[in-house]
Amino acid sequence: MTKWFTNKFSWLGLLIASFISLSFLFCALPAFKQMPTNAKNLPVVIVNQDNQQISNKVTTGLKDNLPFKHVTTSTDLAGTKQRIKDRKASLAVVIPAGFNKDVRAGKQPTLNFVVNNANSMLQTNVNQSLISRVQSTVNAQLTHQSLVGMYAKQLAPKMMKTAMQAGMKTAMQKAMAASKGQAVNQKQIQRQVQAQVQPKVQKQIMAQATKMAAPFNLTAKSTTNMMGTKQPNMQHQMAPMFTSMGQYLGLMIASIIMTMTFMSVRFIAGKWRTFAGLQITGLITTFVVALITVGALRSLVSFDGSIFNGLLWHSYLYDFAVFEFTSGLALLCGGLPSFLLQLPLFVLQILGGGGTLPRDAMSGVYKFISQTTPMYQNIYSDFNIMAGLGNTGAFEQTLWWIILGGLVLGGLAVWIGYRSKERRGLAAVIPAVF
Template identity: 25%
Template sequence: MKLKKYFTSRGPIIGTLLAIIFGILVFLIYFEGYSGMPTKIDRLPVTIVNEDKQAKSLNKQLKTALKKEFKHVKTTTNLASAKSELNGRQTYLIIDIPKNFTKKVSQNKSTELNFYINNSNQSSVVSGMKQVALTIGNSVSQKIIIKKGQAILATSASQKLKKQLASAKAKLAKEVATLAQTSPTAAKAAKESGSKKIAAAKQSGEKQIKQQVAKAYQNMDESVKVKIHNVNHVHQGINYAMAPFFANLALYLGTVLGAMVMYGTFAKFAKEDGRMMAFGSMQLVFVCVSIIASLIDAWAVKALVGVDLNFSKLWLNFAMVLFSGYELNSLVMYLIGQIGTSLNIFLTMVQVVSGAGMLPVITMNSFFQTIHYISPLYYATQINFNLMYGGSGTNALFLQYAGLILALIVINSLIVSLQKHQRLLDLSKLS
């Protein structure tokens, strides 16, 4: 039967295997890679800033409450230092107890419990931290503080009532003792009557204390408010939140196919000019293509996102994405030829997670935490967050990124010097 040859040829068999392998592996990458949120949000460090010297007890209560939700809780009195760490993504949430907080609470005046969140982060982190801020804020600032204030007021009033009752009991005992000398019966009656009056006074006093406490704190829910300070403005919409990552991913995907095509150019001229000459020439080609293409891409992204940013740095970052993409994807091809494109697609999927465009590295499992060090998309995405929306450490990220690119060039040059034959993919042989 003629139809049989279509099913038994190499093409359909390889296509079936690729569909099965990629279907399972790519799903596994994303399923495991994104398991960190929200279950591992407790790994994100948070900071308590106590600017009120009288709020030591509240500071302790906050730390205890946060320890139940987070593994790393830092306390300090320096808000400026904490904000700097927030901007550098060394902490992800600041809870600030402002000056005179305790005084205002005790006077039943309006005050705020401040929360600072860096919006120049993955959307999952921002939304998660806002939810934590509202939950912790409402619980701690309203319930704990109100109960603490009620307890203090009730204790003070109870002590006063106890003194009054003790004085009444002493007076009654003295009167009973005097009557007992002349009339034991009258003394007994006076004791019973006086005890009833004291018991009634105690009951009435306790009731009055409860009423006074309730009246004093009836507006407390309005006096302590949760105020969320959004550090680094990001336009509303998941498209803006994901823009730093999507821009790099789009560029990198282009290098996967581009590297495959340009490897063919390298293999062609390696036979004529020698491997190292062809390799050096292709490096120059990579540089030129990266500079020209990234200029146009950077202009388009800036226009679409509509934010005020340093265009030259965005251009440089995009150029580095393209160049590093060509280098990393070419590395696989230098080893196994153009068939390595299938492996490069797989490695790209790994970088979608390790690039930290959707999840912070600290929430990932050990595999992706390790991979992120050699992931071009990681450095490029963090730089994009800083350039588009704000953040510190940009220059350090550029240096680390440049170090990765240099390492890729060295590795590729070694492979080319040792690899004598260039493997080209002949699609006709797959039929």
């Protein structure tokens, strides 16, 4: 066994695994430090093709209420589409011509949206959320406007009649006094009175109708019960996925290198003693990688000592499960050829790990991958630990089963195979003594 530990290739995997894990952490995670705050920087355009009273009010209401820093208005739809195509705008809200007319006629008005589908998942989600918010805001405005219009129609005849009667009485008295007993043109006086009274009464009608509609212009209050620690940015959300990916890829490559070292050293140290050395090196390597990864994560993301300890223990368990899983496959396939199987499994776990898709939204293959491979267990355990929710027992149990399965698979591969007495082929790639 001494010959195993003194071979430098036995420890090369530790360095590679640590380097890859840190690369994923420090290169990827800082990108999410300003999220979701920076999502407010996405430019939004409101295209008002109608340019009438109601559509102008809707435009103003949207511009004042949308939670984005860069909301501009335009009447040029073709130019706005080109801006979206050139990625100078994220989304356009289009108020088409005839919007005002439809609202006043009691018809359902149309509101159009222009988005670019060739976008990231985050921007697509933001766009969908924005569309829902715009629809809710416009619906609230139109409901209020419809109520005002309805009350205005009810009030107009009576208020106009009262105002005309009062205006005609005063005008006729003045006209009779000025005519000194001569006949007056009553129709002409009526037209003059109507021209004077109508604008004033219209303002009174709209003011009274708005006042009557006010009690119905209600919005529901809402509260959200957030389970777990509230985080200041998206680094906490993305950390479990990137750390899991970095640790897995690093340990996968490390296990292949160690397996090829096993294939060489076993000729001078015996396969079972070398296999035992491989397992001990795996225990040491996985602990060092877990310690380095969680320590580095602590320099980017703030959490207390209890969370650090929880992450360290679970990261160590995950790393050891990954090592046993990947080394078992490497021993089964003879080292380097296992890469043809292990790389696709790694990619499948990125999608089946739950970092981007919840398990309930996965198709059958990815759901199976999430249930039987290490990455999903670690990502969701880290989610729970970092949020202070605990509840990692089921994930840990799965990792223990993966460890046992990988150990049995590797042991069977060593027991059944590796009986050659001559060091050749892939077994000769790494020197037995180095």
